Amino acid sequence: MKFTNAQEVIEYLYSLPHLHPKNDLSFIKRLLKELGKPQDKVKTIHITGTNGKGSTSYYLANLLKKAGQKTGLFVSPYVYRFNERIQLNGEDISDHDLVNTANIVQAALEKIKRQDPDFSLVTFEYEVALAFVYFAQEKCDYAVIEVGIGGEHDKTNVIMPEISIITTIGLDHEQIIGPTIQDIAREKSGIIKHARPVVLGNVPQDVLPILETKASEKHAPVFRLGQDFTVQVNQQIIYQTRQTKLKFNLRPQVEAYDIAVAVKAFSLLNLKLDAFQIETAINQTTIPGRYYVLQKQPLIVLDGAHNIQAMTNLLNVIHAQAQKRQGHLYVLITMMKDKDLEQVFDLFNSADEVLLTSLNYPRVAKKNDFPISVQRRYNYEGDYRTGFTKLKEKMTSNDILLVTGSFYLVSAVLNWKGKCDAS
Structure with a gap:
């Protein structure tokens, strides 16, 4: 061949x-x-x-x-x-x-x-x-x-x-x-x-x-x-x-x-x-898919954190940012089925508005792959583009939208939106 x-x-x-x-x-x-x-x-x-x-x-x-x-x-x-x-x-x-x-x-x-x-x-x-x-x-x-x-x-x-x-x-x-x-x-x-x-x-x-x-x-x-x-x-x-x-x-x-x-x-x-x-x-070094700022006002951040340690570190930074801006945190997230799903979702604050989503990829969690407790706590939108748009429309200038949980999701949003989103 x-x-x-x-x-x-x-x-x-x-x-x-x-x-x-x-x-x-x-x-x-x-x-x-x-x-x-x-x-x-x-x-x-x-x-x-x-x-x-x-x-x-x-x-x-x-x-x-x-x-x-x-x-x-x-x-x-x-x-x-x-x-x-x-x-x-x-x-x-x-x-x-x-x-x-x-x-x-x-x-x-x-x-x-x-x-x-x-x-x-x-x-x-x-x-x-x-x-x-x-x-x-x-x-x-x-x-x-x-x-x-x-x-x-x-x-x-x-x-x-x-x-x-x-x-x-x-x-x-x-x-x-x-x-x-x-x-x-x-x-x-x-x-x-x-x-x-x-x-x-x-x-x-x-x-x-x-x-x-x-x-x-x-x-x-x-x-x-x-x-x-x-x-x-x-x-x-x-x-x-x-x-x-x-x-x-x-x-x-x-x-x-x-x-x-x-x-x-x-x-x-x-x-x-x-x-x-x-x-x-x-x-001068930029790291693809890691704390990538897609838009500054309001702030949209993409990060491929996908385990407990990485998510803990990321949310420490993001929550501090939200507090400083006196804004609300919106999160669009999907993860692989084989990750520590329940423990990761326990890291979010009760005030965070988290929206579950998915991708057309075999390992990515669909609605019923998320633990029952997570399904009860958060809404689900199967199309990440629809989910992203819904959350973005709710934002005021002080708010933050975080896209996270998987590099596949970060990649999908970046390839959809391009390297920067001026809108």
Whole structure:
């Protein structure tokens, strides 16, 4: 089979299964070996974490680019289009390069299948192979690699990175890598490699020993937020080590953690950027689908928060904003069926007007997938566009509309409304 356009590639990817019967790396390793081990031809930084891994990836990639490094970035999910998943120096992979790279991967896959007809790939393995082949072809200096889920068994965990990063650990994907937060920490610690530094972000104290024990076993130097570097949020974000003090434009507290982790990791690479260049690179970084301001008056914010930890952090910021503006908070939300639905909805204030919605996507919750208590508490509008419009029409200038619960919903609204909504 030979692909002729990008849409064919994307449709083929989504026709593949999502899971193997056994959760190991044998399939992706065999494919990459057939492709000449492209993952070993580029220096990498590996990033995991329950939240913040995407933001940290973007900040770090921008710092590397600013330092004159040819920089690859592999992230998920995408907000506008699939090509965002694989970037080079801040630009999405072109349709032309996507097709060419897919044909290289497909040829290797078909060669293996001729020897072993039962061999197969899942969607994410194919995407990982696309990224590594593309970055190797482009002769990247560095590639920033965000895991899909977890760490040890994640399909990206086939690299010997220059640095490993664990942003934070909380409850998410418990059915796959849980059920406890300790299980999740052990899974994420799997990206720690022998004698390679590991940067730890805002990690809960109760699982910190798990990560530190793994680092000790691997003789991996540890750099921890709050111990080896600090970050404070006041009128600015202030990052400090014993030798360095940097100031960044104000962003939510959780973004400050991600910025600090990215800056610390970058400093370990000994690339030359002065303080002003580092501050500029961070301030210029935009994170798709994370605290995206669609409209300022009245305020409309889009954020893909989809688990307890991320939603708690987001609502802390949004509720403070609503109080400051003396306005009302409207929320348009849908979530995946497999998330902690009840616990997330317990985070809203009684005064918040929450409207449940849905999307035409198999994993997205429909009305009856929400817990009975949530269905009783909140109205449901199956069409997100109708729901968005209804809430927007109720707003006064002081109010806030938050679209959240899923990157799929954020993506749908952004692609419907465009990058800014002047109306």
